[in-house]
Amino acid sequence: MLASRLRYRGNASSAIVLLLMATLLTSGMLVGKVKADPTQIRVQPATTQAILNKDYIVYIEVTNVADLYGWQFDLDYNKTVLDLTSASIDAGGLNTPTNTFASLTDEANGHLSWAVVTRYPTVTGITYAGHAIFEIHFTTIETGTSALHLYETLLSDSQARAISHTAVDGSITVGVPEVESSNSTGDTVNQFKPDDKVYAKGNRLSPSSSYKIYIVKDYTAWTKGTTTLDDLDIIEGPIDATTNTTGHIVGQPIEIWDRAEPGDYDIFADCQSAGTTGTYDTYDAIDNLDVSNAGFFVIPEYALGTILALAMCFAAVGIFWKFKRRNHSQYEIRANYGKGS
Ligand SMILES: [Ca+2]
Numbered sequence: 458m459l460a461s462r463l464r465y466r467g468n469a470s471s472a473i474v475l476l477l478m479a480t481l482l483t484s485g486m487l488v489g490k491v492k493a494d495p496t497q498i499r500v501q502p503a504t505t506q507a508i509l510n511k512d513y514i515v516y517i518e519v520t521n522v523a524d525l526y527g528w529q530f531d532l533d534y535n536k537t538v539l540d541l542t543s544a545s546i547d548a549g550g551l552n553t554p555t556n557t558f559a560s561l562t563d564e565a566n567g568h569l570s571w572a573v574v575t576r577y578p579t580v581t582g583i584t585y586a587g588h589a590i591f592e593i594h595f596t597t598i599e600t601g602t603s604a605l606h607l608y609e610t611l612l613s614d615s616q617a618r619a620i621s622h623t624a625v626d627g628s629i630t631v632g633v634p635e636v637e638s639s640n641s642t643g644d645t646v647n648q649f650k651p652d653d654k655v656y657a658k659g660n661r662l663s664p665s666s667s668y669k670i671y672i673v674k675d676y677t678a679w680t681k682g683t684t685t686l687d688d689l690d691i692i693e694g695p696i697d698a699t700t701n702t703t704g705h706i707v708g709q710p711i712e713i714w715d716r717a718e719p720g721d722y723d724i725f726a727d728c729q730s731a732g733t734t735g736t737y738d739t740y741d742a743i744d745n746l747d748v749s750n751a752g753f754f755v756i757p758e759y760a761l762g763t764i765l766a767l768a769m770c771f772a773a774v775g776i777f778w779k780f781k782r783r784n785h786s787q788y789e790i791r792a793n794y795g796k797g798s
């Protein structure tokens with residue numbers, strides 16, 4: 458009796474829930490909440506932090522699409538930053554067989570234009586949450602940012618109707634190669650004492666490459682493509698170094714000077730695997746701006762003592778003036794108060 462009543466009540470609550478759901482569905486409340494993700498044609502990954510002289514792949518991806526029968530896009534990239542090495546259709550983005558109607562790769566203008574459609578009428582459209590339809594391989598050849606701009610995009614269904622979508626651009630940013638003075642544990646140091654050992658570490662250098670590293674007297678006119686070893690007063694080097702796949706110096710920090718001498722210096726890392734050897738160019742790194750327009754300096758201890766003494770003198774003078782001004786203003790207040798009464 459109790460069991461059947463419970464069952465009855467259970468059935469009743471189920472019925473109520475169903476009724477509520479039906480009401481919500483017809484009123485559009487539930488339907489409204491289950492928002493379909495937008496259909497996109499997009500660059501993936503959207504942003505890439507890159508180093509010079511390395512290969513990168515970006516995909517053109519279509520997301521949340523139903524009955525996709527054909528696609529089309531144009532893409533612009535910066536040809537001074539990126540060298541296009543290949544462009545190809547990815548399998549699985551459309552039902553096969555397919556016809557390719559446009560396959561333009563215009564490297565002179567940094568431009569791609571492709572259009573592909575499933576071959577009528579043998580197969581139908583394809584539905585998926587996300588799939589790469591295309592892949593592009595670039596080699597990075599200059600520092601800076603290249604937009605990857607998608608436009609003239611078209612997605613169509615098996616009835617030859619346009620599928621509403623948004624196009625999402627991407628970009629590749631190529632960082633500037635760096636070399637930096639450091640101590641033996643790799644901490645950046647820009648001020649050394651005579652006889653100190655000077656070390657160097659690198660970042661975003663051309664990967665899997667050989668470099669020659671020089672310590673030169675502080676040079677203030679570094680100009681890419683113009684400055685050569687002839688312009689520089691070489692103090693130490695060349696020190697041979699190699700880089701790993703991520704653009705760091707193998708075994709860094711590496712010792713570049715076993716006994717530092719007083720002076721202001723720059724570090725020049727000249728890539729031997731790309732660019733022009735002996736000339737400062739985009740594949741090279743310089744350390745030249747950390748302190749007083751030099752990459753590092755070596756200062757005798759007596760000079761350090763002088764600087765400290767001078768700093769203390771200035772501090773003492775500052776305190777004296779502050780004290781004097783405060784006394785003066787107190788005197789003025791007293792004087793004014795005296796006048797007022
Ligand atoms: Ca060079």
Ligand SMILES: [Ca+2]
Pocket residue numbers: 637638646647744747752753
């Ligand atoms: Ca430095």
